[in-house]
Amino acid sequence: MTRCVVVGRGAREHALAFALANSAEVVVTPGNAGMAAHGLAISDLSATELGADLVVIGPEAPLVEGLADELRATGVAVFGPGADGARLEGSKAYLKGFLAAAGVPSARYDVVDTVEAAEARLRAATPPYVVKTDGLAAGKGVLVTDSLEAALADAREKLSGRAFGEAGRRLVIEEGLVGEECSIHAICDGERFATLAVAQDYKRLGEGDRGPNTGGMGAYAPVGRLDAGTLGAIEESVLAPTIAELRRRGVDYRGVLYAGMMLTSEGPRLIEYNVRFGDPEAEVLAPLYREGLADLLGSAAEGRLGPVPAPAGAAVTVVLAAAGYPESPRAGEVIEGLGPDGQLGEPLEGVVVFHAGTARDAGRFVTAGGRVLAVTGTGPDLATARARAYEGASRIDFPGCQRRLDVARGAS
Numbered sequence: 001m002t003r004c005v006v007v008g009r010g011a012r013e014h015a016l017a018f019a020l021a022n023s024a025e026v027v028v029t030p031g032n033a034g035m036a037a038h039g040l041a042i043s044d045l046s047a048t049e050l051g052a053d054l055v056v057i058g059p060e061a062p063l064v065e066g067l068a069d070e071l072r073a074t075g076v077a078v079f080g081p082g083a084d085g086a087r088l089e090g091s092k093a094y095l096k097g098f099l100a101a102a103g104v105p106s107a108r109y110d111v112v113d114t115v116e117a118a119e120a121r122l123r124a125a126t127p128p129y130v131v132k133t134d135g136l137a138a139g140k141g142v143l144v145t146d147s148l149e150a151a152l153a154d155a156r157e158k159l160s161g162r163a164f165g166e167a168g169r170r171l172v173i174e175e176g177l178v179g180e181e182c183s184i185h186a187i188c189d190g191e192r193f194a195t196l197a198v199a200q201d202y203k204r205l206g207e208g209d210r211g212p213n214t215g216g217m218g219a220y221a222p223v224g225r226l227d228a229g230t231l232g233a234i235e236e237s238v239l240a241p242t243i244a245e246l247r248r249r250g251v252d253y254r255g256v257l258y259a260g261m262m263l264t265s266e267g268p269r270l271i272e273y274n275v276r277f278g279d280p281e282a283e284v285l286a287p288l289y290r291e292g293l294a295d296l297l298g299s300a301a302e303g304r305l306g307p308v309p310a311p312a313g314a315a316v317t318v319v320l321a322a323a324g325y326p327e328s329p330r331a332g333e334v335i336e337g338l339g340p341d342g343q344l345g346e347p348l349e350g351v352v353v354f355h356a357g358t359a360r361d362a363g364r365f366v367t368a369g370g371r372v373l374a375v376t377g378t379g380p381d382l383a384t385a386r387a388r389a390y391e392g393a394s395r396i397d398f399p400g401c402q403r404r405l406d407v408a409r410g411a412s
Contacts, residue, residue: 008058011356011374012279019286024294034355037342064090077301085253102245107174118155128176135167139215179264189305197222199281218407284315316389323400329370337396351392
């Protein structure tokens, strides 16, 4: 049996470890209390200290910092790009230049590093206004707004360093794209790629896509309305030229390439690339590929990408967030409805609870982060998966719990 180390501590890594454990021996570092309660082995040793046949790196920060390179130098198979490939997410300014060189359709943009330049660019634009930190900001460095005053205030806060430190001292100000969003995850082995089921996430805090941007309040897969022709167009116009440009630059990209797409009236446009699984998209995708995930990621890490199995039905994830999220999440609130294993106190068919921001206090689970839990329902179709996810979420509560009620509403 393959020994697999998963690097990370959030719900994304919980979901990946849960799926990989179906056919591999799994250790998570550093993991979290919910994973341990769920029966997954966790360790405080680093990935370089844990012997493994395969290492799967979950978060973007260690990828940007070069952890995959360090591990590969020891001969370990790693699913996750090296620092050169991770620049696609590590610097939005770099990404925009890369896309231009590759001929990938995306939003028009300017890179600015002064308040004066930002104000001039925004005042010349039309809504919606898009202001992005150049560096990593844990999924929270993007503002999309119809308010010029809000965009100007956001740019000032970011450039001052007050909002996101050094990550915000250079900005990408983009044309606002309008259309339907979707998330494409391509598994890459350095030369080839293959796509998983298309997912959709819900970035805004409130129903109807209102409120501030978050790291993600829910997701579902597959997205049935995205036909094979549109997916083929995305693969041809976005993914294939990206892989070709990476190879032209000498980048051996082995890992997942997450393409956030906007389906505009003028055709698909890339919003951004992430160099790791989306969160909460991983919480719907990992369960759908549970039977073959270890073989799939292992083959990509070794440069011999195998076939992608068909997804096992459909999945819906509902995120439960702490009071005050995303600005100032409240910690220490007791979570009701979970059993000692961190799952539903009364088990429900097709439902698994992935822990993002929890801790143990006197034997009980308490909130310890912004996004606290991701409740995933699976089933033969989206309607069943959605009903299970929301029934499971309804059995969990804590003071100030925030959740959206419209995840996958009307989807088919």
